[in-house]
Amino acid sequence: MRKNLTSRTVFIAVILLICVFGIIGFPGSPSALVRNVKNNIRLGLDLRGGSYLILEVQVQDAVKTVAQQDIERLKEDFRKQNIHYASIDANDPQTVETANTIQIDVKGIPSAEANSVRSIVSDRYGEWILTAVNSSDYYLRMKPTELDQLKRDTVDRSIQTISNRINTIGVTEPSVQQYGSSSDKYQILVQLPGVDDPQQVKDMIGTVANLQITAVKEGPFASKDAALSQHGGILPVNTILYKLLPRGGSEGEQWFLVSRLPVVTGHEMRNASSGPGDLRRWDTNFTLSPDGGRRFATFTEANIGNKLAVVLDKQIVSVATIEARIEDRGRITGLGSQEEAMELAQFLKSGSLPAGVVYAQENSIGPSLGADSIHAGLVAGIAGLTAVVFVMLVYYKRSGVNAVLALVLNTVVLMAALSYFHAVLTLPGIAGVILTVGMAVDSNVLIFERIREELRAGKTVIAAVDNGFSKAWWTIVDTHVTTVVSCAFLFLFGEGPVRGFAVTLVIGLIANVFTAVFISKTIFDYELSGRRGMQELSI
Amino acid sequence: MELFKNTNFDFLGKKWLFIIASVVLSVSGLTSILVKGGLKYGIDFRGGALMTVQFTSTPPLDKIRQAMSRKIKNEITVQNFTGANAQGQVEIGTELLEEKQLNANRQAMEEVLRETFGQPASGKPDFNNTSKEQIAARLRDPLARNNVPMSDQQLQQLAGAIADYVNSPRYSGLITDFNQLSGVPGMNSGVLDTIRQTFYLSQYHVMSVEMVGPKVGAELRQKAVLATLYALGGMLVYIAFRFEWIYGLGAVIACFHDTIITIGLFSIFNKEISMTVIAALLTLVGYSMNDTIVIFDRIRENLKFSRRESLESIMNKAVNQTLSRTIMTSGLTFLTVIALFIWGGPVLHSFSFALVCGIIVGTYSSVFVASPIVLFWRNYADKRGKGGPAPAVASRPAESARKSPARAAR
Numbered sequence: 001m002r003k004n005l006t007s008r009t010v011f012i013a014v015i016l017l018i019c020v021f022g023i024i025g026f027p028g029s030p031s032a033l034v035r036n037v038k039n040n041i042r043l044g045l046d047l048r049g050g051s052y053l054i055l056e057v058q059v060q061d062a063v064k065t066v067a068q069q070d071i072e073r074l075k076e077d078f079r080k081q082n083i084h085y086a087s088i089d090a091n092d093p094q095t096v097e098t099a100n101t102i103q104i105d106v107k108g109i110p111s112a113e114a115n116s117v118r119s120i121v122s123d124r125y126g127e128w129i130l131t132a133v134n135s136s137d138y139y140l141r142m143k144p145t146e147l148d149q150l151k152r153d154t155v156d157r158s159i160q161t162i163s164n165r166i167n168t169i170g171v172t173e174p175s176v177q178q179y180g181s182s183s184d185k186y187q188i189l190v191q192l193p194g195v196d197d198p199q200q201v202k203d204m205i206g207t208v209a210n211l212q213i214t215a216v217k218e219g220p221f222a223s224k225d226a227a228l229s230q231h232g233g234i235l236p237v238n239t240i241l242y243k244l245l246p247r248g249g250s251e252g253e254q255w256f257l258v259s260r261l262p263v264v265t266g267h268e269m270r271n272a273s274s275g276p277g278d279l280r281r282w283d284t285n286f287t288l289s290p291d292g293g294r295r296f297a298t299f300t301e302a303n304i305g306n307k308l309a310v311v312l313d314k315q316i317v318s319v320a321t322i323e324a325r326i327e328d329r330g331r332i333t334g335l336g337s338q339e340e341a342m343e344l345a346q347f348l349k350s351g352s353l354p355a356g357v358v359y360a361q362e363n364s365i366g367p368s369l370g371a372d373s374i375h376a377g378l379v380a381g382i383a384g385l386t387a388v389v390f391v392m393l394v395y396y397k398r399s400g401v402n403a404v405l406a407l408v409l410n411t412v413v414l415m416a417a418l419s420y421f422h423a424v425l426t427l428p429g430i431a432g433v434i435l436t437v438g439m440a441v442d443s444n445v446l447i448f449e450r451i452r453e454e455l456r457a458g459k460t461v462i463a464a465v466d467n468g469f470s471k472a473w474w475t476i477v478d479t480h481v482t483t484v485v486s487c488a489f490l491f492l493f494g495e496g497p498v499r500g501f502a503v504t505l506v507i508g509l510i511a512n513v514f515t516a517v518f519i520s521k522t523i524f525d526y527e528l529s530g531r532r533g534m535q536e537l538s539i
Numbered sequence: 540m541e542l543f544k545n546t547n548f549d550f551l552g553k554k555w556l557f558i559i560a561s562v563v564l565s566v567s568g569l570t571s572i573l574v575k576g577g578l579k580y581g582i583d584f585r586g587g588a589l590m591t592v593q594f595t596s597t598p599p600l601d602k603i604r605q606a607m608s609r610k611i612k613n614e615i616t617v618q619n620f621t622g623a624n625a626q627g628q629v630e631i632g633t634e635l636l637e638e639k640q641l642n643a644n645r646q647a648m649e650e651v652l653r654e655t656f657g658q659p660a661s662g663k664p665d666f667n668n669t670s671k672e673q674i675a676a677r678l679r680d681p682l683a684r685n686n687v688p689m690s691d692q693q694l695q696q697l698a699g700a701i702a703d704y705v706n707s708p709r710y711s712g713l714i715t716d717f718n719q720l721s722g723v724p725g726m727n728s729g730v731l732d733t734i735r736q737t738f739y740l741s742q743y744h745v746m747s748v749e750m751v752g753p754k755v756g757a758e759l760r761q762k763a764v765l766a767t768l769y770a771l772g773g774m775l776v777y778i779a780f781r782f783e784w785i786y787g788l789g790a791v792i793a794c795f796h797d798t799i800i801t802i803g804l805f806s807i808f809n810k811e812i813s814m815t816v817i818a819a820l821l822t823l824v825g826y827s828m829n830d831t832i833v834i835f836d837r838i839r840e841n842l843k844f845s846r847r848e849s850l851e852s853i854m855n856k857a858v859n860q861t862l863s864r865t866i867m868t869s870g871l872t873f874l875t876v877i878a879l880f881i882w883g884g885p886v887l888h889s890f891s892f893a894l895v896c897g898i899i900v901g902t903y904s905s906v907f908v909a910s911p912i913v914l915f916w917r918n919y920a921d922k923r924g925k926g927g928p929a930p931a932v933a934s935r936p937a938e939s940a941r942k943s944p945a946r947a948a949r
Contacts, residue, residue: 046886049706054755196670196745202642359641360755362748367702368712369591369746369886375708376884383882384875391871428818431890434879435822438872439829442864445871446833449864452541475836478781479829485777486770486825494766495759497814501821 005529008522015514016409019416040419044426044500045363047377049370050193053202054179054361055162057186060099061355062154063147064090067102070125072238072261074106077120083113086136096186100147104128104140111135154355155186162190165204179496187360196366205357211266211347215299216307216319219256220244227255242309244316256316258309263299268292272348274341277333282341284332286348293328301325312347377430388441396448398538402523403444406515410440413511418504428497429504436508439479443516447472448539461537465524469517476517480509543863550858550906551851551914557907561796564900568803575806581813584760586753587635588644591746591885592652593713594627598742603631606655610647620885628746628885641750649745657741666738667713668745671702678730681737687729700724713744763817767824771795774828782835789912790831793904797827801896810889819890823897826872830865831905837861838910850917854910869902 023040027033045052067090078085086108093101109117117138121130127146132138142150155178163176172194179189190205192198217239221227227241235241238261244254268289277283288296300322310318310332320332335341388407392400414436418425451468459467487502494502572578582589600617607615613634620628633644649668657665664677675698682689689697704723706712717735720726751759771791779787798820805812837857845853858865876898880891 194671199646358752359750360752362641362645362750364748366706366712366744366746368593368706368710368744371706372708372711372746373884373886376882377879377887380879380882380884380887381875384878387874387878388871391867391874395867427815427886427890431815431818431822434875434894435825437875438826438868441871442829442833442868445864445867449861449867452863453860456544471840475833478778478836479832482774482777482828482832483825485773486828489770489773490766490821492766493762493769495762497818498763498766498821501818505825 005522005525008518009526012519012522016412019413022416022419023412041415042419042422042424043370043374044424044429045191045193045370046365046427047370047374047425048193049196049365049367050191051195051198051201051362051364052192053190053198053359053363055158055188055190055205055357056096056360057155057158057188058356058358059096059151059154059186060093060102062150063099063102063142064092065355066142066150067104070128071104074104074120074125077124078117081116081120083109083116083120085109099151100142100144102142102147106138106140107136109136109138151186155188158355158357159188162188162205166190166192166201188357194367196364198362198364202359211269212262212311213264213296214262214309214311215259215303216309217257217259219258219307220254220319221256223253224255227257242311242314242316244319256307256309256319258311258316262311263308264288264292264296266348269348272345274335274338274345276338277335281333282335282338284335284341284344284348286330286332286345288328288330290328296330297325297327310344310347317347318344373427385437388437392441392444396539399448399451399524402520403441403448403516405523406444406520407437407440409519410436410508410511410515413515414504414508417507417511421503421507423503423507424500425504426497426500428501432501432504432508435483435505436512439483439509440512440516442479443472443476443512444520446475447516447520451537451539455537455539462528464537465521465528469521469524473517476513480513483509541863542866543859546859546862547855548859548862549855551855551910554907554911557903558911561800561904561908564800565796565803568800568806571803571806578802578806579809579811580756580760581811581816582632582749582756583751583814584756584763584812585634586751586756587632588641588648588748588750589630589632590645590648590748592629592631593711593744593746594629594656595713595715595742597627597629598656600629602655603629606651607631607633607648610651611644620888635750635753637753641752645748645750648748652743652745653741656743658739661739663737663739665741666717666734667741667743669738671698674698674701677737678733681733682730685729685733685736687727687733697723697725697730701726711744712746714740716740759814763814767798767817767821770821771824778832778835782839785913785916786835789909789916790828790835792912793831793909794824794827794901796904796908797823797897797900800900801893804896805889805893808892810892813889815886815890816893819893819897823894823901826898827901827904830869830902831909833864834858834861834905834910835913838913850914854914858906858910865902865905869898873898 023037024033025036025040027036071088071090074088075085078088085106088104088106090102090104093099106117114132114135118130121128121140125140127143128140129143130138130140159176159178163174166174166176174193175189175191177189179185179187190201192201195201217236218230219227221230221241224241224243228235235257238259239257240260241255241257244256246253268291269286272284272286274282274284304322304324307319307321309316310320318332318335320334323333332344335344385407389404392403394400396403411433414433417423418429423429447468450472451464454464454467454471455461484506487506490498490502597619600619604615604617607617611633613636616630616632618630620630631648633648635641635644653659653665653668657668664673666674669677675694678698679689679694682694700723701720704710704720705714710719714720717731717738717740720731720734771794774794775787775791777787778790801820801823802812805816810816834857837860838854841853841857841860842850848856873895876891876894879887880895883891
């Protein structure tokens with residue numbers, strides 16, 4: 001065992017250097033050192049202060065939207081092929097859990113047309129499965145794989161849109177990511193370091209932000225009733241009444257009758273900006289996706305002189321007249337003020353959330369509480385560790401130094417590993433650190449007590465040290481592996497904080513085997529080398 | 540220095556005394572849970588809103604409760620923290636029955652605080668509850684008017700310095716006099732006067748807000764419990780593989796016993812079970828398991844060398860041999876945890892409480908719960924199975940390989 005002493009020492013030195021580099025980097029000055037440590041050891045929001053929100057994406061909204069669009073397409077296709085029908089409707093799932101129950105009911109198809117209906121659906125509606133209820137009625141259900149894909153896309157797009165929106169308000173290092181591991185969870189975790197009141201962010205995320213640009217059929221009307229009475233109480237097919245968002249000091253309510261089928265929707269909006277226009281007025285410029293641009297071109301060409309409405313969340317934010325054919329680059333001119341133009345650009349740019357979101361959780365930890373927690377935790381940690389070091393040194397004398405060194409190095413390796421894995425230290429993570437320190441102390445105590453027993457049994461110092469280590473070894477393996485096994489389960493089945501605990505603990509335990517056994521044994525060997533006949537060991 | 544040398548206490552002879560103590564503790568804990576109608580869960584598991592507010596001096600709690608109940612219909616709890624670092628800290632909790640209330644509740648709570656302990660009528664913003672960004676935004680124009688104009692960058696820097704200064708543990712985000720700001724780096728009388736004119740000082744500072752929807756809360760609770768149960772199952776399988784199944788069962792029952800007693804104590808002392816407490820429970824399970832395995836390991840080793848002795852005396856010997864280690868490890872861990880309990884602050888309070896209970900219970904459960912279970916089963920199997928299986932399993936892997944380097948070195 002005393003062989004390879006040099007190579008073992010070199011190995012330990014290299015590992016420790018890598019670890020120290022992981023924590024402090026190459027500091028050029030004391031302030032750089034503090035900065036590097038702060039960058040490398042990243043504290044969780046619970047210790048540093050900040051806010052986090054957990055949102056649930058209402059995926060059923062997106063599923064319903066697809067169903068509605070396909071119903072419109074179906075009606076169009078049936079009309080083209082002169083297939084008569086009594087009704088085509090979709091059901092209305094209200095919760096995330098029931099999103100899979102989406103179903104389109106097609107009723108009253110003449111039995112002679114059954115084959116054409118089948119071929120239309122199989123040719124053009126690949127994501128749906130058609131089932132006959134009886135000779136005239138059918139229902140369509142979405143294929144499970146398509147449903148899963150749609151829901152995943154919805155969550156991904158929501159994450160994208162929310163990060164875009166948060167980035168526009170300049171929070172430092174925000175993080176928007178999927179939350180929860182299981183595939184049937186549609187939650188998003190938004191982390192906002194340093195923000196202690198997330199109201200502004202929540203306003204920005206909005207509840208259901210659904211942006212459409214759609215044709216204005218008629219208007220303005222002074223009230224909803226005025227518009228309705230124009231049509232005898234019943235609105236024309238595929239139209240809907242929306243109110244114009246009131247501006248300060250404007251002339252009262254304005255209602256417009258607009259098409260239900262948007263020309264372009266928010267997710268086809270690529271960019272928008274504001275700029276000065278003619279006659280001291282302001283413009284908002286926007287860019288569309290190629291696909292949206294093509295449709296917009298066809299539409300605007302055929303509708304020059306007609307009006308378009310920008311609808312955000314069932315409210316019209318702007319109405320503009322089409323002056324020329326617009327492809328993927330358009331301009332809304334004649335806005336009253338810079339603020340109005342900027343706001344409209346913001347509306348257009350923010351994109352549309354493909355589905356509404358519901359807040360499932362919101363936590364804000366003020367920076368003062370974060371600072372207090374760190375302070376209190378440090379005071380307590382230092383007090384506890386000082387006591388441990390003191391007792392170890394008094395009880396195990398010279399060998400106690402070994403144990404203390406092992407403990408310190410364990411913490412260094414653990415912190416370095418957290419830094420290299422970009423892990424974040426949270427309160428439950430600190431619980432893992434505490435258990436690590438406990439088990440590190442225990443490993444040293446186990447070994448030292450074994451060495452003492454061997455010495456009592458009359459063994460030589462060298463034999464006692466060797467036996468002490470080898471006899472304690474399997475105990476240490478058993479305790480460590482048991483804990484690692486439990487951590488594996490905690491990581492697999494736990495969530496968030498429980499996982500943080502498991503990760504920190506596993507890293508700490510691996511570090512502990514390295515420091516308390518490997519390094520400690522090497523130090524003992526070094527001390528005993530060349531002193532083979534040594535009669536006493538300070539333990 | 541050595542405390543225990545070759546001790547020979549008859550630990551297992553006194554097992555009944557401790558088993559009775561364990562049963563009494565577990566039953567009283569469970570009774571308390573039953574009588575109180577279940578465990579008291581924290582906001583994160585139950586769903587609800589919780590606001591931690593620092594006051595300059597603890598206000599009458601009834602006043603807060605009454606003020607809140609005017610705006611918020613559901614159950615309201617108000618309690619103040621005690622302890623060295625928590626003077627004047629009050630926790631206000633409300634129930635959340637629906638996810639939709641999440642947004643409204645926070646605003647309502649903040650509004651009530653402002654109306655009760657602030658001066659909304661002054662028309663000025665409250666300095667003690669203003670974010671860094673707001674400080675910068677609010678000061679920009681008044682500073683220019685008072686002939687202390689600043690560039691945007693200077694302003695941001697100043698606001699950052701003020702926020703850091705006020706949020707340091709010295710003030711905990713709450714100042715009582717604007718003159719306290721004179722210590723802020725870069726502060727001068729012009730800026731201080733402007734702050735004085737622009738803001739007013741309320742008697743409170745909102746330190747943290749935690750809001751959890753009831754659905755997520757229930758899910759989180761379920762997941763945490765499941766993960767813990769699976770982890771215990773995993774440990775049982777590993778110990779059964781390394782020792783014998785009855786050892787695994789004994790160890791897991793001991794851990795379960797520790798958890799039950801600690802949860803019972805939480806119920807008796809009216810403390811809430813939150814995610815932090817779950818982390819503490821996981822820590823104590825790990826700790827207790829570690830302790831049990833050390834003793835089991837020694838029992839296994841002793842069984843190999845002394846097959847004639849009764850299992851009870853072998854166990855006693857193992858406990859005595861490891862006594863010094865047990866006292867050292869438990870004692871040292873206990874020291875750390877006590878330090879956390881005393882100085883760790885309100886956030887770590889229930890966490891360290893669970894660990895203080897857990898370490899005491901976890902240490903004695905290895906000796907008086909885990910070992911007796913193995914002993915009882917062995918005696919029972921011996922009586923029934925005439926001779927029974929050989930007591931030890933003790934196949935230490937790589938036993939010979941492990942010995943050889945030591946011998947070679949001699």
